[in-house]
Amino acid sequence: MxxxxxxxxxxxxxxxxxxxxxxxxxxAQARQNFxxxxxxxxxxxxxxSLGYSSSNFKVNHSRDFILDESYSLxxxxxxxxxxxxxxxxxxFGDYFDFRLIPTFLxxxxxxxxxxxxxxxxxxxxxxxxxxxxxxxLLRFKSHPYNDKRFFLLAGVKYSYDLQNxxxxxxxxxxxxxxxxxxxxxxxxxxxIFMPYFILSPQITFSHGLSNIMIANKSLKEASVxxxxxxxxxxxxxxxxx
Numbered sequence: 001m002x003x004x005x006x007x008x009x010x011x012x013x014x015x016x017x018x019x020x021x022x023x024x025x026x027x028a029q030a031r032q033n034f035x036x037x038x039x040x041x042x043x044x045x046x047x048x049s050l051g052y053s054s055s056n057f058k059v060n061h062s063r064d065f066i067l068d069e070s071y072s073l074x075x076x077x078x079x080x081x082x083x084x085x086x087x088x089x090x091x092f093g094d095y096f097d098f099r100l101i102p103t104f105l106x107x108x109x110x111x112x113x114x115x116x117x118x119x120x121x122x123x124x125x126x127x128x129x130x131x132x133x134x135x136x137l138l139r140f141k142s143h144p145y146n147d148k149r150f151f152l153l154a155g156v157k158y159s160y161d162l163q164n165x166x167x168x169x170x171x172x173x174x175x176x177x178x179x180x181x182x183x184x185x186x187x188x189x190x191x192i193f194m195p196y197f198i199l200s201p202q203i204t205f206s207h208g209l210s211n212i213m214i215a216n217k218s219l220k221e222a223s224v225x226x227x228x229x230x231x232x233x234x235x236x237x238x239x240x241x
Contacts, residue, residue, distance in 0.1 A: 035193035036144045039241065040094075047087035047198070047240030053232055054078045055107045058208070060227035077124070081107025085133075087240055097139040099153065105131040107232075111175065111225075125175055130163040135185055147193040157183045157206060159230070176214035181230055183208050197241035206232040 039045070057076040085103030092098065106129075113123040137155035164179035189202025208230035 034144070035147045035195055038195075039193060039198060040144075042091070044088070044090045045198075045241055046089070047238055049083070049085040049087055049101055049103065049236050049238045051083050051234055051236030053081040053083055053105060053107055053234040055081055055109050055230070055232045057109055057111065058229040058231055059111065059225065061224060075112055077110040077112050079108035079110055079126070081105055083133075083234065083236070087238055089240060095141050097141070099135075099137040099139055099155075101135050101137070103133045103135070105129075105133055107131070127175065127177060128163060129161045131159045131161055133157055133159045137185065141191065144193075149191040150188070151191060152186075152188050153202075153204070154186045157185050159183060175225070177228070178212045178214055181208055181212050182210055183230060183232075197239050200238040200240060202236050202238065204234045204236065206230070206234070
């Protein structure tokens with residue numbers, strides 16, 4: 001009985017030893033047709049980003065809004081936009097990337113005022129912008145499977161409005177917005193490894209960290225607002241490699 005058990009143990013040890021030796025070769029054979037193999041050893045790569053965005057403001061009312069009974073409601077309306085950018089990706093090990101994606105975003109954001117009274121008239125202030133955005137992102141990727149990897153990303157973004165008109169004479173009659181903005185950004189997506197490039201659809205959410213509204217008490221529409229924070233949801237398709 002002891003002799004048989006000893007043979008079984010030796011066979012098990014021999015089997016484990018052979019599996020340890022052969023597993024890298026078998027794994028390589030199983031993965032040799034994966035497109036992922038062409039990209040996994042690249043320390044960095046570049047690409048382009050294209051996508052659609054929806055932007056608005058998080059509105060905080062001022063004390064004047066409570067005291068002034070001219071408006072019963074003030075809210076932000078989502079505005080459409082599109083963006084194009086350049087992707088730079090630097091790998092840290094197998095699962096982490098540092099990503100820099102300078103982007104031009106063309107969008108508009110609208111603030112809607114509802115006047116007090118039976119007619120409840122609506123007044124809208126639309127702000128059109130062209131942003132130069134520079135997000136600094138850290139990305140965590142899952143283990144690759146069938147030429148696909150899921151990922152999460154997070155970071156901060158600096159945004160500058162190239163079309164900002166807060167310093168023009170006409171700014172006295174509009175809501176003044178600072179051209180500078182800092183935002184927190186999170187998102188998720190999937191990498192799809194193609195024969196010649198990596199296709200990466202992703203969704204990101206951005207939220208402003210600072211008040212971008214410039215006080216303008218001479219304008220009634222601005223006096224009822226205390227703070228404006230930027231918010232953006234973006235769907236992007238990235239071509240990398």
